[in-house]
Amino acid sequence: MKLTTEQIDQLYTFTRQHYVEWYDLQSELVDHLANAIETEWQEKPKLTFDEILNKEFGKFGVFGFMDVVEERQKFLEKKYNRLIWKYYKEFFRLPKIILTTALIYGVYIFMNFFESPSAIFMGTYFLIVIIFFGLFLKARKELKIKEKQTGKKWLFEDNYSGKNAIPLINLSLIISNSITSYVLKNTIWNREYSLIASAILVFIAFYIYIQLKIIPKKVSEELAKTYPEYNFENAQNFLTYIK
Numbered sequence: 001m002k003l004t005t006e007q008i009d010q011l012y013t014f015t016r017q018h019y020v021e022w023y024d025l026q027s028e029l030v031d032h033l034a035n036a037i038e039t040e041w042q043e044k045p046k047l048t049f050d051e052i053l054n055k056e057f058g059k060f061g062v063f064g065f066m067d068v069v070e071e072r073q074k075f076l077e078k079k080y081n082r083l084i085w086k087y088y089k090e091f092f093r094l095p096k097i098i099l100t101t102a103l104i105y106g107v108y109i110f111m112n113f114f115e116s117p118s119a120i121f122m123g124t125y126f127l128i129v130i131i132f133f134g135l136f137l138k139a140r141k142e143l144k145i146k147e148k149q150t151g152k153k154w155l156f157e158d159n160y161s162g163k164n165a166i167p168l169i170n171l172s173l174i175i176s177n178s179i180t181s182y183v184l185k186n187t188i189w190n191r192e193y194s195l196i197a198s199a200i201l202v203f204i205a206f207y208i209y210i211q212l213k214i215i216p217k218k219v220s221e222e223l224a225k226t227y228p229e230y231n232f233e234n235a236q237n238f239l240t241y242i243k
Helices: 005-017 023-043 049-058 066-092 096-111 117-150 155-163 166-185 191-226 228-242
Strands: none
Touching: 005 023, 005 049, 023 049, 023 066, 023 155, 066 096, 066 155, 066 191, 096 117, 096 191, 117 191, 155 191, 191 228
16 A cells, blocks of 8 residues: 555654654655555555554654664765865865965965064964855855755755864864964974965865865755755755846
């Protein structure tokens, strides 16, 4: 016996009621529950839809869907980190490594035009960080607006957009502490340190570019391949935007 459209909708409501707020994960759970209910119905046709649903839900254990959500988040986090590392490695290959080297040398020359390269480095570094957080907050706001318009949240989107500031926060603390410590202990900022500082600025800029430009596009492509609804919603949002 096949489930009706109303029963499928009821499964979506059931997953939402049990704290699964992301549509992509809801879809996976609904598919799993629907298959299990249809199989059970073939063997025991006298059971009601609700009876089988409660039985299948009981198989998830005391915490219900929470373990599934946690495992899915871990999986997506690993996938997200692999994506970042994949595109970051491209800057160490031809032809991008030439651009990378040229940019590092350009920043190095720029810093050493000034009397205090360390001050230029610190000022530029914190300017990059401020710009990043501004763009990050803007992207989060746009995502929230889209979620409100469509009524759907996507776990993969929510996962990358919520976590991509954390590595830069940690990096900011490490670098600011090390630079401050160095400046307090040394009166001379040598050329070797300027070169290292230039590389740090360039690599942080690349990291931000990958986080804010490349990864969101790849995440959207990944979701569009798996969920046709996601592609349709993006098209609808675009049409609304250009009106």
